[in-house]
Amino acid sequence: MKLKYLLAVLIGASSYGILSTFVVLAYGHGYQLGEVVGTQLLTGCILSWLLAMYTKLREKRKQGTNSGGRTANLTDSTAKSAKKLTWKQRLMLMLVGTPTAITGLLYYYSLQYIPASLAIVLLFQFTWISVLIQAISKRERPNGVMLFTLVLLFGGTLLAAGLMEQGGAQFSAIGVTFGLLAAVSYSLFVLFSGKALPSVNPAYRSAWMITGGLVLVFILFPPHFLFNGLLWSNLLLFGFLLGLFGAFIPPVLYAIGVPHVGEGMTGILGAAELPVAVMMSSIVLHEHVTALQWIGVVIVLLGVMFPELYKRSKRRLVTN
Template sequence: MKYILSVLLGAICYGILSTIVVTAYGEGYQLGEVVGSQLLTGFILAWGLVLFTKWRERRKKQSASGEPTVSAAKLTWKQRFYLMAAGTPTAITGLLYYESLRYIPNSLAIILLFQFTWIGVLIHAISQRKRPNGIMFLTLAILFGGTLLAAGIVEQGLSKFNWIGVIFGLLSAVSYSLFILFSGKAVPSVHPAYRSGWMITGGMLLVFILFPPHFLTNGLLWGDLLMFGFLLGFFGAFIPPVLFAVGVPHIGEGMTGILGASELPVAVMLSSLVLHEHVSWLQWAGVVLVILGVASPELFKLARRRTFREA
């Protein structure tokens, strides 16, 4: 249960990010400044957690043996580079998703991000060289139907949407699929604090290469950007990766996808309440369908297990 709760809370944290980003854009900040300050905050918090973890491990071993010992979390540089590489999809997802918010409403951007569900199925099918079964095709049909409703396509048609934003939103879904794929497989035997620290480091370095952090020297950081960077870093770059690192290896990718769906209603609800975007009841029905589509594979598995046990 604690691993399930860990992933659930991580997904809920992700759900509030887009509202903060749209507010930051409204204050005049740019993409590189928003994502850069987010990952810098996450980097500081993550390595602070690493230092605290080392200190706690050292105290435990001192109390057990009476002598100070070196932390057992020794990583080779190969493992560190692997973790940093696994962290880059997080940064890329943020860049693509946040850029889509410049062109399309928050409620639509989160729906597009949630296409990671069927994209993840496609990636898994290709990697395993297996054709999706009937249950998966039914799941995809539910997801597509829910997406058409939730995105407002049924009500407004396609002509109302900015296709640049739509493309960025779909690309963020591809990147998020890769993040879920790699987050549970990147050196899972290492303590989550160390894994998260190196993954955030990789993401931050990538963003700083693409968008040099001029906000560190031009004084922007000490304005409202510091507040936005802290909120985004805490709820986006720090807490969710740590919680996912704790939970994903224990509950698997399937259950992670289901729990990750909690991000969707949180983001849409905040779009309506905070950003005052219009979200119709038909769109809410689409949100429910998308969540059902995400959950349906695991629900079918549970039903099969129950039937097998009863037989």
């Protein structure tokens, strides 16, 4: 497993950690759920298609260079990427992309009923949900390393979110339900994003997946902000930031890394979202983060690093 694929997933997950801060700021300006998610996916979709167009242009130049020299035949990888997607494949990618939009809708909706600290705890249940889905699909039990890692992640998440100090007084049945549904949706995205046409160039895959999510959101929430002038307010800035860090960077990096990393490891690396979210809330929103919460952040980071550290130590013992 190459380091660049691990870093791709890790950076993609960290990008998700920035979103909650921007969503809180957007709600503070009076914007609604459909407007926030709609502008996020719209800007993310535009950025993704610009990347796809740039990738296609590069491929054409490469093909022209190959055909002009002695090596007239394309390599296998170039030939695969040069093939046009069928509409069946495009629709499949659009369908796979819908969990991205659903996750955003469910998670952002839960933020209207429960504190952000509790919402992110519920979202982070995707760690064990991803492992459970993988275990059921492969009909095998998680090993001891994976179980120990999940214990670290779960315990650290509770501390980092400040749930121990807040108690259960702020629990809302609606908020908790939607937070857990967001975790399930995110787990499905992690699962399907790595299996949907992995041979297709990640730029094309991401563009069609985000397009599918955008279509779903516009069906559920008609984009009135495109015509009433609201888009040209601060909503455009929030939409760009959310689209960049939520709908563009993570899907692209996940499309690159997940097929090589695997769903189980992707679920673990995704825990990097939590410490990033805590740091952003402290720096940007000026929220008070206690020492107990920072201890939780450290535990989560240890949980993220533990599987790879364990593998490396095991390899050293074998080689020695």
